[in-house]
Amino acid sequence: MTARKPLACLWALVVALLLAHNAYLWLAQRIVPDTDILALLPVQQRDPVLQQSFTHMVDAAQQRVIVMVGAADWEQAKQAADAYAAVLASRPDLLAASKLDDATQGDWLALFQKHRLTLLTAQQEQQLRSQPAGFWLDSALSKLYGAFSGPKLGSFQDDPFGLFAGWVQQRAQETPVRPRDGRLFVADAERQYVLLPMLLKPPAFSLGAQEAVIPLLERAWMASLQAQPQAQVITAGVVLHAAAAARQAGSEVSTIGLGSLLGIVLLMWLSFHSLRPIGLILLSIAIGFLGALSLSWLLFGRIHLLTLVFGASLIGVAQDYGIYFLCNRLHADPAQDSRALLRQLMPGLALTLLTTVIGYMGLAFTPFPGLRQMALFSGMGLVFAWLTVICWFPLLLAGGTLKSSPLLRWYGKALAYWPRVGRNKPSAVMLLLFAVAAAVGCMRLGVNDDIRLLQTPQKHLLDDQIKLGRLLDAPTPVQYFLVRGRSAEVLLQTEEALKTRLEPLIAAGSISGYQAISNWVPSMQAQQRRRTLLDEKILNDSGPLALLARKIGEDQSWSAAIGRTLRSSEAPFTVDEFMASAASEPWRHLWLGRIDGVYASIVAVRGLRPASVAQLQHAAAGLPAVQWVDKVGEISSVLGSYRRYMGWVLLAGYALVFGLLSVRYRHQAWRALLPTALASTAALATLGFCAQQLQLFHVLALMLLLGVGVDYGIFMQESAGRPRTTPWLAVGLSAVSTILSFGLLGLSRTPALQAFGLTMLAGTVFVWLLTPCFTNMNTNAKDAP
Numbered sequence: 001m002t003a004r005k006p007l008a009c010l011w012a013l014v015v016a017l018l019l020a021h022n023a024y025l026w027l028a029q030r031i032v033p034d035t036d037i038l039a040l041l042p043v044q045q046r047d048p049v050l051q052q053s054f055t056h057m058v059d060a061a062q063q064r065v066i067v068m069v070g071a072a073d074w075e076q077a078k079q080a081a082d083a084y085a086a087v088l089a090s091r092p093d094l095l096a097a098s099k100l101d102d103a104t105q106g107d108w109l110a111l112f113q114k115h116r117l118t119l120l121t122a123q124q125e126q127q128l129r130s131q132p133a134g135f136w137l138d139s140a141l142s143k144l145y146g147a148f149s150g151p152k153l154g155s156f157q158d159d160p161f162g163l164f165a166g167w168v169q170q171r172a173q174e175t176p177v178r179p180r181d182g183r184l185f186v187a188d189a190e191r192q193y194v195l196l197p198m199l200l201k202p203p204a205f206s207l208g209a210q211e212a213v214i215p216l217l218e219r220a221w222m223a224s225l226q227a228q229p230q231a232q233v234i235t236a237g238v239v240l241h242a243a244a245a246a247r248q249a250g251s252e253v254s255t256i257g258l259g260s261l262l263g264i265v266l267l268m269w270l271s272f273h274s275l276r277p278i279g280l281i282l283l284s285i286a287i288g289f290l291g292a293l294s295l296s297w298l299l300f301g302r303i304h305l306l307t308l309v310f311g312a313s314l315i316g317v318a319q320d321y322g323i324y325f326l327c328n329r330l331h332a333d334p335a336q337d338s339r340a341l342l343r344q345l346m347p348g349l350a351l352t353l354l355t356t357v358i359g360y361m362g363l364a365f366t367p368f369p370g371l372r373q374m375a376l377f378s379g380m381g382l383v384f385a386w387l388t389v390i391c392w393f394p395l396l397l398a399g400g401t402l403k404s405s406p407l408l409r410w411y412g413k414a415l416a417y418w419p420r421v422g423r424n425k426p427s428a429v430m431l432l433l434f435a436v437a438a439a440v441g442c443m444r445l446g447v448n449d450d451i452r453l454l455q456t457p458q459k460h461l462l463d464d465q466i467k468l469g470r471l472l473d474a475p476t477p478v479q480y481f482l483v484r485g486r487s488a489e490v491l492l493q494t495e496e497a498l499k500t501r502l503e504p505l506i507a508a509g510s511i512s513g514y515q516a517i518s519n520w521v522p523s524m525q526a527q528q529r530r531r532t533l534l535d536e537k538i539l540n541d542s543g544p545l546a547l548l549a550r551k552i553g554e555d556q557s558w559s560a561a562i563g564r565t566l567r568s569s570e571a572p573f574t575v576d577e578f579m580a581s582a583a584s585e586p587w588r589h590l591w592l593g594r595i596d597g598v599y600a601s602i603v604a605v606r607g608l609r610p611a612s613v614a615q616l617q618h619a620a621a622g623l624p625a626v627q628w629v630d631k632v633g634e635i636s637s638v639l640g641s642y643r644r645y646m647g648w649v650l651l652a653g654y655a656l657v658f659g660l661l662s663v664r665y666r667h668q669a670w671r672a673l674l675p676t677a678l679a680s681t682a683a684l685a686t687l688g689f690c691a692q693q694l695q696l697f698h699v700l701a702l703m704l705l706l707g708v709g710v711d712y713g714i715f716m717q718e719s720a721g722r723p724r725t726t727p728w729l730a731v732g733l734s735a736v737s738t739i740l741s742f743g744l745l746g747l748s749r750t751p752a753l754q755a756f757g758l759t760m761l762a763g764t765v766f767v768w769l770l771t772p773c774f775t776n777m778n779t780n781a782k783d784a785p
Helices: 004-028 048-062 074-088 102-113 122-130 133-145 163-172 207-227 238-272 275-300 305-312 320-331 338-365 369-396 406-417 425-443 459-472 488-507 524-537 544-551 556-567 575-579 582-590 610-619 631-689 696-717 725-745 751-774
Strands: 064-071 095-097 178-180 183-187 192-200 232-237 479-485 513-515 591-595 598-606 626-630
Touching: 004 275, 004 369, 048 064, 048 238, 048 479, 048 582, 048 591, 048 598, 048 626, 064 074, 064 207, 064 238, 064 459, 074 095, 074 183, 074 192, 074 207, 102 163, 102 582, 122 163, 122 488, 122 524, 133 544, 207 232, 207 238, 232 238, 232 459, 238 275, 238 406, 238 459, 238 725, 275 320, 275 369, 305 369, 320 338, 320 369, 320 696, 320 725, 338 369, 338 631, 338 696, 406 725, 425 631, 479 488, 488 513, 488 524, 488 598, 488 610, 544 556, 575 582, 582 591, 582 598, 610 626, 626 631, 631 696, 631 751, 696 725, 696 751, 725 751
Parallel strands: none
Antiparallel strands: 064 192, 064 232, 095 192, 178 183, 183 192, 479 598, 479 626, 513 598, 591 598
């Protein structure tokens, strides 16, 4: 006992440090779990420009909140929108609304008017090359005298041929949104909407921001309905999805954690009819969680909310070591000291910890930061729970005995009736039927690595997102062209070459348009070409401008003055000048600037249809500096690659575990491992019969099943010299606890966790049922008294 006391005291000191650190984290530092789902995904390190382009697009999108307030009548829509905006105005620290007034529009136009000579549409440039002087003369006269001559920006002398007005009109077509009565306006066939674009000031994935913004938006929604009961409010933003995911994950942490805990408490009570085993099991689980959280925070500096959800299932595994000790204490000789019993059980306990940690550490081989954190959290939690059993259980059970309940006695007797697999005809038939059923089920198992299967946004959020995207004709931030160049000029020229290839797709209806910086700032090459073209076709002494002067009775000085005015706006227009202006604000996310020695930009595509992706990929062919980026497809491809990779890791894990078991059990090692292998096969076949699609998280669950399932085989193999029902009780209690945890995880609405949980649920049931079938009971084990 004296040898154990220093170890117990040392462990008490460690637990005290864990308590202090957790108290500091939750009370002083007030840690907030991370809710960013992108933090779980692998980072593309091979191409920093590509990775930064995606981060740039996502960062630009995730801080935006878009609200549209609509009604059948414009005045009603304005009234409801004003009520909505009034509520938001009370929290300028959370949401910054975009302002639209005459001064803003004037500043916007002033920038481009300084460079209007070189701002031409592709159609205008083509017309300048192909149309005779008479075409331009008629065009100018039509604009001067016609009642329906199109938009006019400034005086006739500033833009006699409507070139600048035509360019502005084309730029306006990049979005269906229009200014109206000092507001932004968009409409469909049923309603007219006021658009309220806002910028979220705190990070979208901050729980504090979500807890403040969501109630604010709900109050604004109620205010708009009070002002106009028939108003419709459409809201979209990453913060809404993040808040919904956080609420869901928080609810699941409570459901899975509390449900597992209550289930295990009830199971322990029904098994032992004593509070002491319950207290001991809860103690080991609690210390496991404290240690897992402390180490995860120290190594990662943050904790993801899904790690806590996944960690809640740790309850069903962390108690295995305590259950194994308690079951052996139950059937041990009352005179045997608990410390002597622990020495007898230590080889089996050490082997079960090692194999289970191998299963969890298999998750750490993935490139997913979130999964690595889950692996560390769970693996370290098991280590701390195991050490609690080793250091404290012998002392806390010293001098005490446990009593068996009727439930345990009934369950123990079932072992005698359990079928055994041997070298006989019934066993051969049973194995053949199993092989046929498993083969049929696995053949029906499809494969689908699409990342979108791992996301289930709430229906009303998805509906609002779809409707807003349709009304605004907005491009997606995860599919776009990435353009590179050794200088800003080369980059703009490459964009212009790409846009030439996209025009036929617009004409064919494959896409509705594109957004690019070169739409606003032409390359210097294009600017010089257009100056030369205008000099030759419009501004020369015998050109359309001179003809127009004579036609309307003006002298040569009139046309010369207009020519000087137009040439005064031929100063070079640069990207830096554009990006420094307020007019660039909606398009700044398209310019990446200089990254690792090259310039990069994004050309975003509007109205993209799934069937058009192949055409867009073909459009980039032959332009080596242009890359079509499909982040959804890329991540799905990564998921597929790592599903295959983890399949090989799983096989290597089986080989490693078999080697460890062989050291302990020699030629009997297969009896401890085969039930888990068969259970994994049966779990896959069950997924096939249920028409499930195999994905990475199913394979990861099989990796964990290897660690958990082999424990049961080890328990049964460690029965020498003890009642044969002792390990059977440990297997049953551990299996039921694991089923409780992962069964609840299978109810998660997070698809990845659900796939993991259902696979573990099915696999644990099968390994529980199969383990005694392969146990060699012809040992010196004895029946329980």
